[in-house]
Structures are given as structure tokens and as C-alpha cells.
Amino acid sequence: MSRRRPHVSFGTVVSHLGVIVAVSVVLGVLTAGLAVPLVGALGAGAKATSASMNNLPEELKADPLAERTRVLDADGDLVATFYDENRVNVPLEKVSPVMRRAIVAIEDYRFFQHGALDLKGTARAFVNNQTASGSTQGGSSITQQMAKMTLVTQATTDEERAAATENTYQRKIQELRHAIAFEENYSKTWILERYLNLAYFGDGAYGVQAAARHYFSVPASKLNIKQAATLAGLVKNPVGFDPTRFPERAEARRNVVLARMAELDVIPQERADTLSDRELGLKVSRTRNGCLGTSAPFFCDYVRRYLLEDPALGRTQQDRAQLLNAGGLTIKTTLDLDYQRSADEATSEAVDPTDTAIGGLAMVQPGTGEVRAVSQSRPMGREKGKGQTYLNYVVDSKYGDSNGFQAGSTFKVFVLAAALEQGLPLSTSFNSPEKISIPQSDFMSCEGSYPVTTPWEPGNSTTSGRKDMTTGTRESVNTFYAQLERRTGLCEPYALAKAMGVDLADPDRERVPSFTLGIADVSPLEMASAYATFAARGIHCDARPVSQILNAEGEVFKDYPSRCQRVMKESTADAVNQILRGVLEPGGFGQALALTVPSAGKTGTINGNMAVWFAGYTPTMATAAMIAGADQDGNWVSLNGQVVGGSYVYSAAGSTLAGPMWADAMRGVQEELPYEDFTSPSFGDAPVTVPVEDVSGMREKRALDTLSGQGFQVSIGDPRDGEGRRGTVAATEPAAGTQLERGTTVTLYPSR
Incomplete structure (x- = not known):
């Protein structure tokens, strides 16, 4: 059983136009170039609408x-x-002229003649919305659409996004107010450029440049008539007309655009007819995110x-x-x-x-x-x-x-380099048995003797015997390196490894005798x-x-x-x-x-x-x-x-x-x-020197770790007067910034 559409009287139309006029008057649109003729008298509804408008912001900042x-x-x-949105902004001159004409033809053909509001289109939408059980129809100008897109894009909460898309007259009025501000402050070319860069064209493509690349693998400047008509048709419903999912719908919509372009003499009718018989010609390029x-x-x-x-x-x-x-x-x-x-x-x-x-x-x-x-x-x-x-x-x-x-043994080079830095000759040799036992207290750390007294007992997995720096390294002899590290101490090899890019951060676990074996x-x-x-x-x-x-x-x-x-x-x-x-x-x-x-x-x-x-x-x-x-x-x-x-x-x-x-x-x-x-x-x-870091004001333990991490031997002096709290460092000797060789002793003086 078919449902008859309710009759819409001329008075109803005039009433709604009266609302538009009321809004126009409140916003000063008559002087803003909208040229809206006065139709009907202001009613109570119009006055209420105009009152609510005062609470809406006029200008909308257009963020990048x-x-x-x-x-x-x-x-x-x-x-x-x-990307969050696959978009590449382009200036209007880098969008093909036919693309510009196509979008204007299908979305707002009088865009360059009217101001923020196209009265004909808006009146048509109001009449349709009155008779369509609450569903809204287009009719917004490109400027109004751009204002809405801007609100949606710049929304930071779900509530703001919902408010920017709700089906209410207040939302439409808000768009109009923002559109008027855009028209007053920017040129038509700026508005069209932003619109083309803002618009969603479906399948993850935002803006005309990304859409052209995505669907046709060409820049926006190279779009032809058929491609431009396809893209222009997507803006109305980018999901429903998505050509990668619904090619028949997209083709039908493209033909609507081509027919409109012919009707407006943008292209000859014969050209429109010819192109309408052709396939979409997609050449999709996916942009990975x-x-x-x-x-x-x-x-x-x-x-x-x-x-x-x-x-x-x-x-x-x-x-x-x-x-x-x-x-x-x-x-x-x-x-x-x-x-x-x-x-x-x-x-x-x-x-x-x-x-x-x-x-x-x-x-x-x-x-x-x-x-x-x-x-x-x-x-x-x-x-x-x-x-x-x-x-x-x-x-x-x-x-x-x-x-x-x-x-593992790739760490042996840090001990080797430290030994050479200390002046030990390449001929330095040790009898390197298959297994060796060394008291860990024999190893010098940055603060003096290593505190652990239990013996360290490394063994060889390669060769044994008397080795020097060359043979001990090439043959990767563990017991040779245990003895060489005992000679160099733990402080300088550890500091040198850090200086060479190794991210060492736990000296209590890492700066130990087994450091040379790469633990x-x-x-x-x-x-x-x-x-x-x-x-x-x-x-x-x-x-x-x-x-x-x-x-x-x-x-x-x-x-x-x-x-x-x-x-x-x-x-x-x-x-x-x-x-x-x-x-x-x-x-x-x-x-x-x-x-x-x-x-x-x-x-x-x-x-x-x-x-x-x-x-x-x-x-x-x-x-x-x-x-x-x-x-x-x-x-x-x-x-x-x-x-x-x-x-x-x-x-x-x-x-x-x-x-x-x-x-x-x-x-x-x-x-x-x-x-x-x-x-x-x-x-x-x-010799290579490094500057003493400024540790004044640091806690004693942190200062000690900082300086020892540079390869200095660190001793603790008597407390001194200083500005810091007790337990922090008042000064060092030599002072911060002094260039010293690794292995040099730096004294920390705690604050009283």
C-alpha cells in the first residue's frame, strides 16, 4: 500500500523561508552579500531562532x-x-580545471554567484525535509559544506563530532553562520581549495590529491573529465558510492555528474554521452599506513x-x-x-x-x-x-x-682497547691455562678494589698457553682476557664501551669481572x-x-x-x-x-x-x-x-x-x-681526554655512577660547605669541565 506524500502549501514554504530570512537578518546577511529577498513577515519561531543564534560563535578558525x-x-x-587521514594538501592551481568545474557543477553550480547561502538550494531542501519524515536533503552551498567538514575534522570529542553532524535546524544555522564568516574573510578560490582538500572521497582517501592518486594513480593536476566526474560524484556519499566496493553505483553516480556538466555547458552533451558508456577505468594504488x-x-x-x-x-x-x-x-x-x-x-x-x-x-x-x-x-x-x-x-x-x-667474546675488544689506551704494549702476555682462579678483589673498579672476594674461575673454549694481545684476541682466549682485565681494571673498559655506543646502565650487574666475556x-x-x-x-x-x-x-x-x-x-x-x-x-x-x-x-x-x-x-x-x-x-x-x-x-x-x-x-x-x-x-x-661532568647538587651515589661511567676513578673527600642538601655533592676536584684522561682520580666532596 503506497503512502501519499502530504500536501505542502505555499504558506508552509513561505513560513520556512521566513525562518531563513529571520536568520539572515539576525546575522546581517543582507549586508554580507547574500542578497536574500524578504519573503513573509517575521514570526515567533523566527524570533526564537534568531535569539538562539546569538549564543553561537560567528567565526570558525580553520586549523591546518x-x-x-x-x-x-x-x-x-x-x-x-x-597518517590518521590519508591526505596530501595541494593548492587549487594544482587541481585540474575540469575537476574544479565538476565539483562545482554537481555540488553548488552557482557557487561563484551567491554568498554563503544559496537560497534556491536551501528552499528546496527545507521543503523536502518538511515532507520526508525527518530525513534531511542537501542544498547546502559549498561554503556551508566546507564549514561542516571543518567542524567535523576539528572536533576533538565524540560529543563535538555528534553535534557537527546532527540533523537539526540549529546545526544548519550554525553552519550558515560559520559560512558567512568564511565568505567575509576568505576568497572563493580559498574556500574551494579548502573544500577539495577537506572532502572525504571514500576508501580512506581524504582530499582530492590522495583520491586521484588512490583511484587513478595520477596527481590531481592530471585528472581527465571521466576521472574528475567520478571523484566529484563521491563527495555526496563516499561510502555508498565507493567505486572499489560498488562500481555500478559509482558509475551511475559519475554519469549523473557528466549529465549535469553537460546541462551547464561545462562539457558538450556528445562528450558526456560518450564518456557515460565507458567503464570507470580505476587504477587503484594502495597507500600503506x-x-x-x-x-x-x-x-x-x-x-x-x-x-x-x-x-x-x-x-x-x-x-x-x-x-x-x-x-x-x-x-x-x-x-x-x-x-x-x-x-x-x-x-x-x-x-x-x-x-x-x-x-x-x-x-x-x-x-x-x-x-x-x-x-x-x-x-x-x-x-x-x-x-x-x-x-x-x-x-x-x-x-x-x-x-x-x-x-659473549665480542666484548673483549673493549678491554683490549682500554689496555692500549693505558699504554700496555701489544707484546703484553700471560700464561693462559685452560682454567684460572682469580680473587675478584684483584679487579679494580672505579671506586677501588672490587668488593666481591669469592674467586672468579673462567675457562677456555678455544686454545690455551702463553698468549699476547694478538694471539689472545684472535684465538679468543678467556683466561688471557681475565688477566688482561685484572691489569686494566673494570672502570676504563666499561666506560670505553659506553663511549662507543653500548647502552650500559646497570654497573652493579655489568661492571663485574665477567664483563670482558660479554655478560x-x-x-x-x-x-x-x-x-x-x-x-x-x-x-x-x-x-x-x-x-x-x-x-x-x-x-x-x-x-x-x-x-x-x-x-x-x-x-x-x-x-x-x-x-x-x-x-x-x-x-x-x-x-x-x-x-x-x-x-x-x-x-x-x-x-x-x-x-x-x-x-x-x-x-x-x-x-x-x-x-x-x-x-x-x-x-x-x-x-x-x-x-x-x-x-x-x-x-x-x-x-x-x-x-x-x-x-x-x-x-x-x-x-x-x-x-x-x-x-x-x-x-x-x-691521549684522549674527556671533560669532568658537573655533578654538583646530585645525590652522592648518582654522582659517583656518573663520573665512574666516564671512566674516572672516584674517591670521596671530606664534607664541605655548599648550597646543596646533606647527602648531595658540593663540588669535585678537579672541577667540572676539566679535561682528563680516563683512569684519572676525581674526588667528590659531599655537602654539609
């Missing part, structure tokens, strides 16, 4: 539109995008977390995330996709995703700290059955999801950064994945220059390089891993064979490779007895498991590496 952020590799190629599925997912994840820790991007992490997702930034990274591909091929070849093991690898450029690649054997994703994970195991805990892995938890990225210091002849540069950020206007927002400092003498680094290159030469443990360019490296294996390492480098590239036993829940297990990369592991070793992964990654890029040789050591260069 949210734009997606692009992440680029070192060559400027797109790696990833971050975030790191998943990109060419370097865990590098991308590292970049995002690195920037979320940067106060320059906002006061809080929430502020920084908002800027990354909506600021339209261009993030230039240090990623080299050739290196990334080589790293990925190496890790995937060495360890299968579902193995009870995980492989990780990081590549850092010496002399700049630029991170070229980070890779792990478990791909990014949520399907545990396929070995996927969102946990980043390759970078240090500040930017990743792992506390790290013990690095501290570290990441592949930290070790690559540390070994890059030797390659750069004693210059350490902080690892960094970002080189520069541009704002939405393409101007420099922030530069991330190399942060480098000399942490050891050139002769020390040269001597370490000379020793470690022997590991990859005939007779060395890693001779099968040699490259076509000069290279050096060190193996590492931890107790129980739960992790194996190979950290190696050329003068221009440092790479650390690690394979650790770990089930799919992240619980650590021994690698012995596991099948890793399709091969059964009887006894895991750095040279036979992690080493080949390192070699595969480096060989994949060795043709790109310049042929540079290491410099032969020549001793006699000036």
Missing part, C-alpha cells in the same frame, strides 16, 4: 588540515607513510620510535605521535635499500621464521653513525604460526622490544655502532636513522647531523684493527668469511650456546650479526640441538652460525664498498 607523513630512504624513495608490509618494516619501526623520543617533535609522546600522523612531514632517513635487501636475504637464509631461534643484523656507517639497515629473521606481522612478530629485537631497548642479548645485554645495533668506532679510527658517532625532517611546506623542520667525538687514540683503533683483521685472514677463526675488501671482525658465543655473534667491519661499513635461541613466545633456549635455517646445530659458534650470516650480508654490498685499507698503527699520538 591533517596530512600524511612520508618516510623516505637515503635516495629519496618512499618507504612508508604515517605504518610500517607493516613496507620494504624495511623494522627500520621503519625504529625510525618512528626514535622520533617519538625526540622532544623537538612535541612536549609529550602523544603530541609527537599526532605530529607524525597528521603533520604532513617528510622524514629523510639513512636507510639504503640495497643494504636492507642484502641484510634481509642474509637473515632469512640463515634462520627460518618458525625456527626456535631468531637472527638479527644491523649495519652502521663508520664516521657518520648513519644506520643503513636493520633486519631480523622473524617478519613483521601478527601470525605467530608463520613466525611473525611485531617485536623489534635488533635495536636497543629504548627503541625496541628486547632487553638485548649477551654478546651485558646488548642489541646488534649497539654492537655495530661500537665496532664502527674502530673502523673510524677512534671516532664514535651516535647511531641515527634520520638525517632531516621537512614540514608540510617543504621547509626544514629539524636537521639530524652526525654527533661524533673521539673516544680513543688513532693508534689504539689502528692496533685493534690490525689484530681483528687477522680473524678473517688465513689461519683465523673467520677465514671463510673474508670479503674482497679489507675487513676485520670478532666472534662471540655465550654460556650454554644461547646466542652467537659476529661483529665485523671494513673501513667504511660495520655490521653486527647475532643468532639467539628463542621460541615463538620469546623464551630463551640453547641453540644446541636446534634446527636453524634447515641445518641441525650440534654446538653453536659465532664463526660457524652468525659469521656466515654476517658474510652474506656484507658480500651482498661489497661491490658498493670503496676499497680502503686499514692504517698500520704508529704509537705516540696524544
Whole structure:
């Protein structure tokens, strides 16, 4: 049974037009260029409406539109995008003329003739809404629509969003008031430009530029008639007309737009008829949001977390995330996709995703700290059955999801370098038996003798006998290094490792006699950064994945220059390089891993064979490779007895498991590496000094840890008068800022 539509009298229409006129008069629209003719007298309803209008804000601030952020590799190629709304703002002159004409034709054909309100369209909508049982019809001008879009986009709460879209006359009046302000303060071209950048075109595409790229893989400036008509038709109902889901609806809507354009003489009727018979011609380009599925997912994840820790991007992490997702930034990274591909091929070849093991690898450029690649054997994703994970195991805990892995004998180089810094000759030798017992009190810490008196009893897993620095290192003799560390003390090797980029933060657990055997938890990225210091002849540069950020206007927002400092003498680094290159030469443990360019490296294996390492480098590239036993829940297990990369592991070793992964990654890029040789050591260069940090006002324990972390021996003097509370530090001697060699004694004076 059909329902008859109620009869709408002329008086009803006039009554509603009277409301519009009342609103117009209250808002001063007659003088604002709306040119609304007076129809009917002001009624009580109109007066009530005008009274309520006084409580509504007139002007609506047009905040900058949210734009997606692009992440680029070192060559400027797109790696990833971050966004809440997939939008790229473009000026109106970069939108094809036919697109501009199409949107005006279908949404507001008299846009350039009327003011904020199109009386004809609004009257039609009022009549329809009176007879349509509460459902509202369009009729809003482009300016009114833009005002509504602005309210919705800038809403920060659910209540504000609901108020911006509710079906009430008050909401329509509010839009009108804002529209009038926009018309008074901005040009028509500005309004149309903002409208085209604000509008949602469906399937996640916000703004005409993103829509053009998404649906047709062209910029907005290159849209043709058929494409423009398709996009213009989407604005009315971007979900219902979504051409990727409802192509027939989208095509019918496009034809409506083409017919309207012909009716208004925007295009010839014959052209409209011809185009109406054609298919949509979509060429969809998906824009990924975030790191998943990109060419370097865990590098991308590292970049995002690195920037979320940067106060320059906002006061809080929430502020920084908002800027990354909506600021339209261009993030230039240090990623080299050739290196990334080589790293990925190496890790995937060495360890299968579902193995009870995980492989990780990081590549850092010496002399700049630029991170070229980070890779792990478990791909990014949520399907545990396929070995996927969102946990980043390759970078240090500040930017990743792992506390790290013990690095074994790769830590011996820190004791070696400290010994050379202290002036011990390469000929320094010890009888290094298979097992040795040393009272731990023999080891000097930063505060004096190590307080633990029980003996430390390390043993060898390689060779034994009399060893010097060269043979003791190349053969990785534990009992030699136990005795060398007793000679150097614990303070300076620990401080040197920190200065070289190893994130050591728990001296009570880490700065112990077994430090030289790599009992501290570290990441592949930290070790690559540390070994890059030797390659750069004693210059350490902080690892960094970002080189520069541009704002939405393409101007420099922030530069991330190399942060480098000399942490050891050139002769020390040269001597370490000379020793470690022997590991990859005939007779060395890693001779099968040699490259076509000069290279050096060190193996590492931890107790129980739960992790194996190979950290190696050329003068221009440092790479650390690690394979650790770990089930799919992240619980650590021994690698012995596991099948890793399709091969059964009887006894895991750095040279036979992690080493080949390192070699595969480096060989994949060795043709790109310049042929540079290491410099032969020549001793006699000036010692390296570091400035005494200002610890005045700190608690005594924190001050002691700070100075000992710099490698100074620390003693406690008698209390002095000072401004600080009792228990804090009043002064140091030598004073803060004084340049001293590591191992020098600094005295703390507590405050009375």
C-alpha cells in the first residue's frame, strides 16, 4: 500500500523561508552579500531562532588540515607513510580545471554567484525535509559544506563530532553562520581549495590529491573529465558510492555528474554521452599506513620510535605521535635499500621464521653513525604460526622490544682497547691455562678494589698457553682476557664501551669481572655502532636513522647531523684493527668469511650456546650479526640441538652460525664498498681526554655512577660547605669541565 506524500502549501514554504530570512537578518546577511529577498513577515519561531543564534560563535578558525607523513630512504624513495587521514594538501592551481568545474557543477553550480547561502538550494531542501519524515536533503552551498567538514575534522570529542553532524535546524544555522564568516574573510578560490582538500572521497582517501592518486594513480593536476566526474560524484556519499566496493553505483553516480556538466555547458552533451558508456577505468594504488608490509618494516619501526623520543617533535609522546600522523612531514632517513635487501636475504637464509631461534643484523656507517639497515629473521606481522612478530629485537631497548642479548667474546675488544689506551704494549702476555682462579678483589673498579672476594674461575673454549694481545684476541682466549682485565681494571673498559655506543646502565650487574666475556645485554645495533668506532679510527658517532625532517611546506623542520667525538687514540683503533683483521685472514677463526675488501671482525658465543655473534667491519661499513635461541613466545633456549635455517646445530659458534650470516650480508654490498685499507698503527699520538661532568647538587651515589661511567676513578673527600642538601655533592676536584684522561682520580666532596 503506497503512502501519499502530504500536501505542502505555499504558506508552509513561505513560513520556512521566513525562518531563513529571520536568520539572515539576525546575522546581517543582507549586508554580507547574500542578497536574500524578504519573503513573509517575521514570526515567533523566527524570533526564537534568531535569539538562539546569538549564543553561537560567528567565526570558525580553520586549523591546518591533517596530512600524511612520508618516510623516505637515503635516495629519496618512499618507504612508508604515517597518517590518521590519508591526505596530501595541494593548492587549487594544482587541481585540474575540469575537476574544479565538476565539483562545482554537481555540488553548488552557482557557487561563484551567491554568498554563503544559496537560497534556491536551501528552499528546496527545507521543503523536502518538511515532507520526508525527518530525513534531511542537501542544498547546502559549498561554503556551508566546507564549514561542516571543518567542524567535523576539528572536533576533538565524540560529543563535538555528534553535534557537527546532527540533523537539526540549529546545526544548519550554525553552519550558515560559520559560512558567512568564511565568505567575509576568505576568497572563493580559498574556500574551494579548502573544500577539495577537506572532502572525504571514500576508501580512506581524504582530499582530492590522495583520491586521484588512490583511484587513478595520477596527481590531481592530471585528472581527465571521466576521472574528475567520478571523484566529484563521491563527495555526496563516499561510502555508498565507493567505486572499489560498488562500481555500478559509482558509475551511475559519475554519469549523473557528466549529465549535469553537460546541462551547464561545462562539457558538450556528445562528450558526456560518450564518456557515460565507458567503464570507470580505476587504477587503484594502495597507500600503506605504518610500517607493516613496507620494504624495511623494522627500520621503519625504529625510525618512528626514535622520533617519538625526540622532544623537538612535541612536549609529550602523544603530541609527537599526532605530529607524525597528521603533520604532513617528510622524514629523510639513512636507510639504503640495497643494504636492507642484502641484510634481509642474509637473515632469512640463515634462520627460518618458525625456527626456535631468531637472527638479527644491523649495519652502521663508520664516521657518520648513519644506520643503513636493520633486519631480523622473524617478519613483521601478527601470525605467530608463520613466525611473525611485531617485536623489534635488533635495536636497543629504548627503541625496541628486547632487553638485548649477551654478546659473549665480542666484548673483549673493549678491554683490549682500554689496555692500549693505558699504554700496555701489544707484546703484553700471560700464561693462559685452560682454567684460572682469580680473587675478584684483584679487579679494580672505579671506586677501588672490587668488593666481591669469592674467586672468579673462567675457562677456555678455544686454545690455551702463553698468549699476547694478538694471539689472545684472535684465538679468543678467556683466561688471557681475565688477566688482561685484572691489569686494566673494570672502570676504563666499561666506560670505553659506553663511549662507543653500548647502552650500559646497570654497573652493579655489568661492571663485574665477567664483563670482558660479554655478560651485558646488548642489541646488534649497539654492537655495530661500537665496532664502527674502530673502523673510524677512534671516532664514535651516535647511531641515527634520520638525517632531516621537512614540514608540510617543504621547509626544514629539524636537521639530524652526525654527533661524533673521539673516544680513543688513532693508534689504539689502528692496533685493534690490525689484530681483528687477522680473524678473517688465513689461519683465523673467520677465514671463510673474508670479503674482497679489507675487513676485520670478532666472534662471540655465550654460556650454554644461547646466542652467537659476529661483529665485523671494513673501513667504511660495520655490521653486527647475532643468532639467539628463542621460541615463538620469546623464551630463551640453547641453540644446541636446534634446527636453524634447515641445518641441525650440534654446538653453536659465532664463526660457524652468525659469521656466515654476517658474510652474506656484507658480500651482498661489497661491490658498493670503496676499497680502503686499514692504517698500520704508529704509537705516540696524544691521549684522549674527556671533560669532568658537573655533578654538583646530585645525590652522592648518582654522582659517583656518573663520573665512574666516564671512566674516572672516584674517591670521596671530606664534607664541605655548599648550597646543596646533606647527602648531595658540593663540588669535585678537579672541577667540572676539566679535561682528563680516563683512569684519572676525581674526588667528590659531599655537602654539609
